[in-house]
Amino acid sequence: MKVTFPHMGNIHLLIKTLFDELDVDYVIPPKCSKRTLELGSKYTPEMACIPLKINMGNFLEGIERGADTIVITGGAGPCRFGYYAEMHRQILADLGKDVEIITIELNENGIGELIAKLRKLFPKKTLATIAKGFFDGFKAIKQTDALEQYSFYVRPRELQKGATDQIMKQFESEAMCAKGRDIFKAIKLAKDKLSEVKRDPDCRPLKVGIVGEIYTLIEPLTNMNIEPILGNMGIEVDRSLTISEWIKEHIIKGGLKLKKENDFVKAACPYIKTMIGGHAQETVGHTVLYAQKGFDGVVEIYPLTCMPEIVANSILPEVAKDFDIPVLTLVMDEITGEAGYRTRIDAFADMLYRRRENKRNELVLSGN
Amino acid sequence: MKIGIPRGLLYYLYFPLWDTFFKELGADVVISAKSNKAILTNGAKICASDACIPLKLFHGHVLDLANKVDAIFVPRLKSVAHGEYICPKFCGLPDMVRYSAPSLPRIIDTEVNIRKKSGKLKQSFEEVGKLLTSDKKKIVHAAEKALFQNAIFRGQMLNGYLASDLLQNRMMKKQVFQGITVAVLGHVYNVYDNFINMNLFKKMYDCGINAVTPEMISDTVTDRYAAEMPKKIFWTFSRKLIGAAKYWADSDEIDGVIYIMSFGCGIDSFTADLCERIFKKKGIPFYIIVIDEHSGEGGFETRFEAFADMLKRRKRNESDFSAYGEHSPIDQNAL
Secondary structure, X not given: OOEEOOOOOOHHHHHHHHHHHOOOOEOOOOOOOHHHHHHHHHHXXXXXXXXXXXXXXXXXXXXXXXXXXEEEEOOOOOOHHHHHHHHHHHHHHHOOOOOEEEEEOOOXXXXXXXXXXXXXXXXXXXXXXXXXXXXXHHHHHHHHHHHHHHHHHHHHHEOOOOHHHHHHHHHHHHHHHOOOOHHHHHHHHHHXXXXXXXXXXXXXXXXXXXXXXXXXXXXXXXXXXXHXXXXXXXXXXXXXXXXXXXXXXXXXXXXXXXXXXXXXXXXXOOOOOOOOOOOHHHHHHHHHHHHXXXXXXEEEEXXXXXXXXXXXXXXXXXXXXXXXXXXXXXXXXXXXXXXXXXXXXXXXXXXXXXXXXXXXXHHHHHOO | OEEEEOOOOOHHHHHHHHHHHHHHOOOEEEEOOXXXXXXXXHHHHHOOOOOOHHHXXXXXXXXXXXXXXXXXXXXXXXXXXXXXXXXXXXXXXXHHHHHHOOOOOEEEOOEEEOOOOXXXXXXXXXXXXXXXXXXXXXXXXXXXXXXXXXXXXXXXXXXXXXXXXXXXXXXXXXXXXOOOEEEEEEOHHHHOOOOOOOOHHHHHHHOOOEEEOHHHOOHHHHHHHHOOOOOOOOEHHHHHHHHHHHHHHHOOOOOEEEEEEEOOOHHHHHHXXXXXXXXXXXXXXXXXXXXXXXXXXXXXXXXXXXXXXXXXXXXXXXXXXXXXXXXXXXXXXOO
């Protein structure tokens, strides 16, 4: 059994740590690229959302490298993600690929099925060892998320342009080579290096929050490296969703049926009253929170035809008006071009700079 | 109190229920005008640009009612069957409408969510009923009557009548042609809205083709067939469609399938693909019409006629020439 799995930002670091500790034979599909997307969109329904297409590409590239088992998580709606596994299974079967798909989910068949699946994936391991492996994996992704967030802080302030990018790039390849718990060393090393980057003490960067659908937000292929792009323009970025938060909310708290109390739910309440699946509530709620925290702008990213985000997208103009915060919406699909995307981000950043300047001048004029 | 019901989305499934309920409680029910170009254009202007065409049309219908009624009924439908969901857009629909359309009258946005407990339906009835009367007994009575009317409506559809005809009180005698029968699949608001489907049923009638729709198969049958899927389909309408597709693929009742899909529909993107795979395995011709606000009837007519001709020739010549541009059902797309 050789296992492969889909990419989503740095999630491979979690899975790698977990599989290393539990001696699972696995293959990490190559980093998402244009080829992944092309391969994926060739065999998936045209109108499907882009994460499905990229996942498909990951699987095909994983299979090329010898994988015969695919592990993904499932769900029960209303977002399309819950039915991904079944779509993949049908498409791969019709393509004549002999692979097994293991969906890690808690469905109507109860916890017994989930445990049986875990047993199959990790034979001869006790549940305690599996839990330990998962815990280490979770720790790895949590630290990586913190590291990324820290790089968002350092990047606009660096004196030597490109220093942060270089450290993060190096971290990426080191983390890929690290075996098991060695990953923590790699993270620590990158963090130390980041803290040594010479910074401009007078820098007061603009702040932009990023909201939207989790996959497009986190995967660099679909957000086209928006954090480094904005960061190198001297803008500090905050990303509303991270993998570790998602795991904490949905797998740990959801699995244990703990009560979720989130400030974004409260913030979104006047606009959108219930959970409608996907990340619509998060998108609206975080936009409100960013505005309250004094951010200069918000960027919303989601895949074309994403059902929950379309709802959020039709509410956001009202939020933007109420809180006087500019929102840039970027809709991604497989034919989105990078140049057009860059132009829009550039224009948005320019607008934010001028907006801040105008505000300052007004303050001077009014004498406050 | 005048209550407006937009003639869009689930109007085509639940109108008799809503209508009876409101009328029993003494309200006046006003329906928006039949879908037309102006309604669509007005709706598309205010609606999010990447929403699907039925949603844009719905926004237009709401605008059409805006100055005519005291309240517009836009329920927040989260789940209409146990353990299942419907498209998330229905759940956010009242919010979408409220923040897209300027100066609307009151919106009745009662939540309907019977995913976990079917008893919640009673609560939803009560919540709406309270706006019209304080007599709880009256509400219960009206709800019972509404559900009864709904059952009658479904029964008539099972007998082979189209919802679009029934809702206009046109109980046309079913004309059964000798020859070709085509199944029309898709969400109810695409299939039965004669503006969206560009008069498909009339075109079929003119060509001498019988039309059948998933609503003509009982839920027990479609449930049984849908259960064959390895993973439960958690969207109610998608489950109905897949169940119907599997039923038809197993029987020899139909000669071809037309799937009406709106551009950007999240659920159809999966459902249509799954249906295509089901019919392809059986060699049944399958034709998807993707519609958005730019669709032209001329192009559609040409394609429909070509499809109809192909079906007729297939039947007449018995040569069974392939509907998929290949000679064997083996997939050419294989890597």
